[in-house]
Amino acid sequence: xxxxxxxxxxxxxxxxxxxxxxxxxxxxxxxxxxxxxxxxxxxxxxxxxxxxxxxxxxxxxxxxxxxxxxxxxxxxxxxxxxxxxxxxxxxxxxxxxxxxxxxxxxxxxxxxxxxxxxxxxxxxxxxxxxxxxxxxxxxxxxxxxxxxxxxxxxxxxxxxxxxxxxxxxxxxxxxxxxxxxxxxxxxxxxxxxxxxxxxxxxxxxxxxxxxxxxxxxxxxxxxxxxxxxxxxxxxxxxxxxxxxxxxxxxxxxxxxxxxxxxxxxxxxxxxxxxxxxxxxxxxxxxxxxxxxxxxxxxxxxxxxxxxxxxxxxxxxxxxxxxxxxxxxxxxxxxxxxxxxxxxxxxxxxxxxxxxxxxxxxxxxxxxxxxxxxxxxxxxxxxxxxxxxxxxxxxxxxxxxxxxxxxxxxxxxxxxxxxxxxxxxxxxxxxxxxxxxxxxxxxxxxxxxxxxxxxxxxxxxxxxxxxxxxxxxxxxxxxxxxxxxxxxxxxxxxxxxxxxxxxxxxxxxxxxxxxxxxxxxxxxxxxxxxxxxxx
Numbered sequence: 001x002x003x004x005x006x007x008x009x010x011x012x013x014x015x016x017x018x019x020x021x022x023x024x025x026x027x028x029x030x031x032x033x034x035x036x037x038x039x040x041x042x043x044x045x046x047x048x049x050x051x052x053x054x055x056x057x058x059x060x061x062x063x064x065x066x067x068x069x070x071x072x073x074x075x076x077x078x079x080x081x082x083x084x085x086x087x088x089x090x091x092x093x094x095x096x097x098x099x100x101x102x103x104x105x106x107x108x109x110x111x112x113x114x115x116x117x118x119x120x121x122x123x124x125x126x127x128x129x130x131x132x133x134x135x136x137x138x139x140x141x142x143x144x145x146x147x148x149x150x151x152x153x154x155x156x157x158x159x160x161x162x163x164x165x166x167x168x169x170x171x172x173x174x175x176x177x178x179x180x181x182x183x184x185x186x187x188x189x190x191x192x193x194x195x196x197x198x199x200x201x202x203x204x205x206x207x208x209x210x211x212x213x214x215x216x217x218x219x220x221x222x223x224x225x226x227x228x229x230x231x232x233x234x235x236x237x238x239x240x241x242x243x244x245x246x247x248x249x250x251x252x253x254x255x256x257x258x259x260x261x262x263x264x265x266x267x268x269x270x271x272x273x274x275x276x277x278x279x280x281x282x283x284x285x286x287x288x289x290x291x292x293x294x295x296x297x298x299x300x301x302x303x304x305x306x307x308x309x310x311x312x313x314x315x316x317x318x319x320x321x322x323x324x325x326x327x328x329x330x331x332x333x334x335x336x337x338x339x340x341x342x343x344x345x346x347x348x349x350x351x352x353x354x355x356x357x358x359x360x361x362x363x364x365x366x367x368x369x370x371x372x373x374x375x376x377x378x379x380x381x382x383x384x385x386x387x388x389x390x391x392x393x394x395x396x397x398x399x400x401x402x403x404x405x406x407x408x409x410x411x412x413x414x415x416x417x418x419x420x421x422x423x424x425x426x427x428x429x430x431x432x433x434x435x436x437x438x439x440x441x442x443x444x445x446x447x448x449x450x451x452x453x454x455x456x457x458x459x460x461x462x463x464x465x466x467x468x469x470x471x472x473x474x475x476x477x478x479x480x481x482x483x484x485x486x487x488x489x490x491x492x493x494x495x496x497x498x499x500x501x502x503x504x505x506x507x508x509x510x511x512x513x514x515x516x517x518x519x520x521x522x523x524x525x526x527x528x529x530x531x532x533x534x
Contacts, residue, residue, distance in 0.1 A: 005235075006088065007197035008053045015080045021154040022059045023081060026052050029150075050178060050196050051147050057198075058174035060085040061097045062159050062167065077158070091200050095177050098169035099162075112176040113504040114511055115266035116140055123505065126487040127512040130480035131519070132280055132385075133259035134366055140263055144175055180265045202235050207265065208250035210272050213241050216251060255354040257389065258518035268514035271521075274393035274402070276354055279522035280365055280385035281413075281469040283323065283420050284310045287370050290431040308427065309373045311381035319423050320362055320384045322442050323449075326419035327360050329442075330450035353405065354389070360416055361387040367476075385469075386413050392521040406529040410466065415449040417462035422448035425461070463530060470527045474520065481516050484509070 012030055015023040033048045064085035067076045076082060085092065093100075096111035112118060116137040119127075124141075128134035148171055155167050181203035182196040202216060216237045243249065253261075257278035258268045269275070288308040310316045364382035368374075390409040391402040422445045430438045447453040488509050492502060 005197050005199050006053075006057075006091065008049065008056055011056055011084055012052075019079050020077075020081050021157045022055065022151070025151060025154040026055045026059075029055075047143065050182065053182065053196050053198070054147075054171070054174045054178045055151060057092075057095075057097070057178060058167075058170040059155070059158070060088060061092050061095075061174065062099070062155075062162065062170045064089055064092050065099050065170075066159075066161070075161075081158075091198075094200070094204075095181075096173060097177060098173040099166045111173050112180070112266055114507050115176040115180070116263055117144060117172050117176055118504075119508055122491070123508055126491075127484050127509055128515070129484065130365075130367070130476050131259060131512070131515055132257075132363065132365060133262050133512070133515045135364060136259055136263035138366075144172075176266065199235055202237060205237075205249055205251045207253045207261075207267075207269060209252045209255065209269060210275055212250045212252040213243055213247070214239050214249050214251050255356070257387075258515050262511060262515060266511075268511055268518065270514075271392065271394055271518070274391055276352075276357075276389055277392045277518050277522050278357075278387055278389040279473065279519040279526070280363060280387055281466060281523075282365075282472055283362065283384045283386050283416065283469070284316060284319065284424070284465075285468060285472075286311050286367065286383060287372050288424060288427065290428050290436075292428070306431075307372060309370060309377075311367055311370060311383050312373070312377065313382065316384055319420070319440065322423060322440055322445055323416055323419045324360065324362065325442055326422075326445035326449040327415045329446035330415045330419075333446075333450045333452070353408070357387075357389040357409070357412065360413070362416075363387060386416055388413050388522070388526065390522060390525060392518070392525055403529065403532075406525055407533075409526060410463075410529065410533070413466070414459065414462055417465045418451065418458040419445040419449040421458055421461035421465055422453075424465075425456075463533065467527070467530055470523050470530070474523050474527070477516050477520055477523075481513065484512060 008026070008030060012023065012027045015027060017024065017027070029048065030052050033052075059081060063076070063081045067082060067085060070076050098111060116124070116133075117140065119137065124134060124137050128137060148168070151171070155171070156164070159167055178196070178198065182198055183203075205214065214237050216235050218235060237249075237251070239249075253265070255276055256264075259278075262268050286309075288310050289306065290308055291306045308315055310319075362384050365385045367381050367383045369377055369379065369381055388409050391405045393402065423440050426440050426444065427436075430436050444453070448456070448458040451458065488505070492505065497505065
């Protein structure tokens with residue numbers, strides 16, 4: 001009750017302008033973002049709101065640390081930041097934030113060792129190679145780097161007496177704390193610019209998506225609409241089952257795939273019975289054979305005349321856009337047909353399938369360059385992949401009992417692969433006719449996606465693409481997993497690491513293994529389902 005909920009708007013609204021360079025900078029970022037969102041609702045950027053809260057927490061933690069360790073009272077600048085840091089001191093001390101006064105039992109050198117922000121570059125490259133987690137890790141680290149660059153002058157001005165390493169540690173630890181503990185839009189509280197917020201005590205509840213024993217909701221009384229609008233009220237935590245004295249309380253943070261949970265929370269949940277999980281499947285092969293029925297000559301192969309590198313964005317970019325447009329068109333056609341026939345579904349069967357899996361999502365997966373063009377373009381590429389999710393289990397018996405989910409997962413992505421198969425067929429036909437510069441007909445892709453082209457069985461072609469993609473991912477994940485284990489063994493023997501660093505590296509290796517295992521579970525499950533469909 002002394003601390004209350006912590007949000008950026010409440011702290012910034014009461015900050016005097018011109019008193020504090022950091023708060024002025026964060027206030028400007030906040031106002032610019034709120035103004036953009038008022039002009040255009042589609043510009044809402046939860047990342048920018050989260051970053052502002054991170055900046056506030058880092059700034060208050062540095063101020064609080066200086067206040068506690070100062071030799072004299074005048075060593076700490078009086079003002080709004082000092083007042084807020086003292087008000088929130090109990091909360092700041094309970095958070096895994098740096099800097100703090102180390103003790104023999106609590107050195108606090110690494111408050112959150114498994115979060116991607118604390119991994120070495122080599123660990124990101126070697127342990128996460130070939131996974132979506134690597135893509136997420138790079139995105140998170142790049143985004144944090146840009147924010148730190150924007151903040152650096154203000155933080156250095158307000159904390160000139162501190163080492164740059166201490167300032168960076170404060171910002172990094174604030175990012176990991178806010179990423180893993182804050183509440184945001186999905187909680188229904190991001191109204192009237194309230195933004196993300198921290199809720200003391202509730203943010204200490206650990207995650208269990210399979211068997212949570214508590215749930216929470218924003219609690220306001222009848223007629224308290226103004227409190228909701230202003231982002232005020234209480235959180236009510238309610239038990240879902242009988243809880244014994246001393247038993248830990250778990251809530252569900254909400255559904256997210258393993259790689260996404262890892263990027264925010266720094267862990268991967270262990271599979272106990274069954275849960276929803278995701279994998280990514282390549283939309284196109286890495287290298288497309290344009291003349292599969294023709295034996296190419298050595299000259300043709302060396303001149304790259306019979307194949308197309310689809311890991312180059314210049315080649316795959318237009319195809320991905322065409323696939324997305326074709327799927328949208330197919331959905332509109334299906335909706336019109338249902339309406340015209342009077343068979344429009346008025347009520348959906350209740351399911352626990354996450355809503356995120358009902359939309360088509362194409363993501364980029366880092367891949368090494370294919371041998372075909374490695375010499376000309378020797379850099380890592382991005383491969384467009386489709387996110388596909390189903391319910392996985394710890395045994396074949398449990399997994400097979402979810403056959404309806406597996407088939408629904410394949411059905412959801414089938415239109416995209418029909419469109420991709422149509423694009424591939426057009427590319428090959430253009431090559432055969434000696435007119436490789438001809439454009440791909442989006443209308444043909446839309447017809448294929450909607451299964452309106454009766455002259456070709458696009459389902460068969462689409463399922464073949466999915467099968468090839470799954471095989472490719474399984475082999476890639478297994479191969480990269482073996483390479484990661486080899487690197488781990490070598491790195492811990494060749495390079496001398498202290499005991500804590502060795503322990504943290506092993507934590508990270510275990511986490512990367514869990515990420516791969518979750519995706520492999522999905523891929524094997526869906527591959528088995530493809531065989532039953534065949």
